[in-house]
Amino acid sequence: xxxxxxxxxxxxxxxxIRYSFIAAEGHFQPPGWFRRLLPFVPVAALxxxxxxxxxxxxxxxxxxxxxxxxxxxxxxxVAAAVWRNTLLTIGVGFLAFFLLQRL
Amino acid sequence: xxxxxxxxxxxxxxxxxxxxxAPFGVIYGVVALQSGIPALAAMAMSAIVFxxxxxxxxxxxxGAGAPFLLAAGAVGLVNLRHALYSASVAPILAHLxxxxxILLAYLLTDEAYAAAIPHIxxxxxxxxxxxxxxxxxxxxxxxxxxxWQLATLAGVLIGAQLPSDLGLDFALPLTFIAIxxxxxxxxxxxxxxxxxxxxxxxxxxxxYKTGLLIAVLAGLVAGxxxxxxxx
Numbered sequence: 001x002x003x004x005x006x007x008x009x010x011x012x013x014x015x016x017i018r019y020s021f022i023a024a025e026g027h028f029q030p031p032g033w034f035r036r037l038l039p040f041v042p043v044a045a046l047x048x049x050x051x052x053x054x055x056x057x058x059x060x061x062x063x064x065x066x067x068x069x070x071x072x073x074x075x076x077x078v079a080a081a082v083w084r085n086t087l088l089t090i091g092v093g094f095l096a097f098f099l100l101q102r103l
Numbered sequence: 104x105x106x107x108x109x110x111x112x113x114x115x116x117x118x119x120x121x122x123x124x125a126p127f128g129v130i131y132g133v134v135a136l137q138s139g140i141p142a143l144a145a146m147a148m149s150a151i152v153f154x155x156x157x158x159x160x161x162x163x164x165x166g167a168g169a170p171f172l173l174a175a176g177a178v179g180l181v182n183l184r185h186a187l188y189s190a191s192v193a194p195i196l197a198h199l200x201x202x203x204x205i206l207l208a209y210l211l212t213d214e215a216y217a218a219a220i221p222h223i224x225x226x227x228x229x230x231x232x233x234x235x236x237x238x239x240x241x242x243x244x245x246x247x248x249x250x251w252q253l254a255t256l257a258g259v260l261i262g263a264q265l266p267s268d269l270g271l272d273f274a275l276p277l278t279f280i281a282i283x284x285x286x287x288x289x290x291x292x293x294x295x296x297x298x299x300x301x302x303x304x305x306x307x308x309x310x311y312k313t314g315l316l317i318a319v320l321a322g323l324v325a326g327x328x329x330x331x332x333x334x
Contacts, residue, residue, distance in 0.1 A: 003144045006171055010161060010178040011151035017182050019208035021190035025197045030190065037323040041187045042217050043292050044299040044322030046279045048315055049156070049213065051300030052307045053276040059308060069273060076277050080284035086119035089281035090274065097273055 072097035104226055109235040113242020117218040121250040123278025124155070124214055126271035128251050131158055132258020133265075138166030142259045149255040153248065154212060155275075157181045160311070177311040184319050188216045194230035195223060196237055207237060210244025217282045219243040295326025 021030075054073040055061055063070065076093030083089070104112070128149070135145035140162060148158055157178045164174040188211050196204055219240045227236040265271075287293050299322025306314025 003140055003165060004147075006161070006165070006174055007144065007148050007151045009171075009175045010157070011153075013175060013179045014152055014154050014157065014182045014185070015209055017179065018185045018189050018211040019205065020186050021193040022196055022204045022208050022211075025193035033327070034190070036327045038187070038191045040292065040295040040323045040326035041191045041319075042220050043283055043286050044295045044319045044326065045184050045187065045213065046217055046283045047296040048299040048303040048318035048322060050276045050279040050283070052303050053273075055304050056307055061304065069276070072273070073276060073280060076280045077284055080281050084285040086278065086281040087122060089284075090119075090123055090277045093277040093280065094273070097270060101270070 068097055068100040071100055104235055106235050106238045109226065109238030110242040110245075112222055113219050113239035113244070114246045115242075116222055116239070117215060117243040117246035117250075120214050120218050120278055120282065121246065123274040123281075124247065124250055125254040125257075126274040127155055128254025129258035129262045129265070130272055131155065131162070132255045132260075133262035134159060135162040136259060136263065138162040140165055145259050146252075146255055149252055152178070153209070153251065154178075154182055154185075155214075155251070156312070180311045180313055180316065183316050185211060185213075187319065187323075188213075191220070192216070192223075192240060195227055195233035196240075197230075198233065199237055203237060207240055207244065210241070210248060212244070212247055214278070214282075215240070215243040215247040217279075218247075221286065291326045291329035294329050295322040298322045298325035 050073075054070045055063070055067075057067060057069075065071070072093050075096040076089050079092040080089040131149075132145060135148065135158070136142065140148070145162075148161070152158055152161065160181055161174060161178055164177060169177075189208065192207070192211070196207060199207075219242070222239050223236045226239065227233040283296065287296055299318045301318075302321040303315055303318035306317055308314070309317075
């Protein structure tokens with residue numbers, strides 16, 4: 001397999017996905033129900049990316065004290081809700097993660 | 104807000120996010136080299152594909168010797184959620200010339216989109232008068248692009264010397280938490296988040312992250328179906 005060809009094809013596919021609705025805007029009118037879904041896109045997408053990282057270890061659901069990422073993630077969620085500051089949330093989350101791993 | 108101010112706002116909005124994205128880029132560089140991808144190609148992939156989780160997947164598939172079409176199809180599936188970002192920003196870019204649309208589509212990633220969108224909603228609450236909202240998106244996109252290229256370079260050059268048990272990959276989930284939690288300003292948004300998260304966990308075993316896309320769609324439907332006042 002030629003890695004360069006593969007990267008080129010993947011680059012084109014990725015760009016086409018990102019360009020799709022931007023290019024079509026004005027040429028077709030998405031239905032109203034579709035427009036009503038869009039305000040939820042950032043929250044739904046980032047949460048779907050994040051929650052499995054907190055709850056799953058090697059594909060298995062781990063809710064106990066052995067899952068440092070889950071508990072550190074919950075600490076980070078509280079920190080984010082209280083301070084609404086990106087750097088502080090990352091810092092507090094990592095601190096909790098390291099402390100939990102060394103308990 | 105003039106264009107320079109909007110660009111600066113977008114750039115500043117993505118800077119704290121780079122703290123979480125940089126370790127992810129470094130780890131990508133390491134994984135790519137371990138998969139047998141040459142350093143130059145690993146670097147170039149960050150510019151050509153420019154999509155974090157898809158680049159990880161592609162590196163792993165190349166390392167596992169996956170067929171060409173399967174690898175390309177998997178990358179398409181993983182990135183399909185970007186079509187929703189495209190739909191989300193399309194109205195505020197409608198008036199722009201094509202070169203702007205192409206540039207901003209290329210720069211449209213999870214992080215740059217999420218960093219810019221709260222500011223875009225403030226500057227251009229009505230998409231028929233988008234002001235300079237596209238400059239915010241351009242600013243966050245440029246910041247993320249530069250940070251991602253530098254992080255990849257660092258990963259390719261020095262990443263293999265880093266201890267692997269630091270848990271640096273945890274930086275990205277923490278960053279997404281920092282972005283998402285302050286965004287949840289209504290019960291409908293909370294329901295969208297909880298639904299998307301729960302479905303993503305339930306369907307995590309599906310191949311090529313197809314569960315991720317289903318989870319996002321489930322979150323959108325749950326949020327929109329929530330009864331209550333609309334903005």
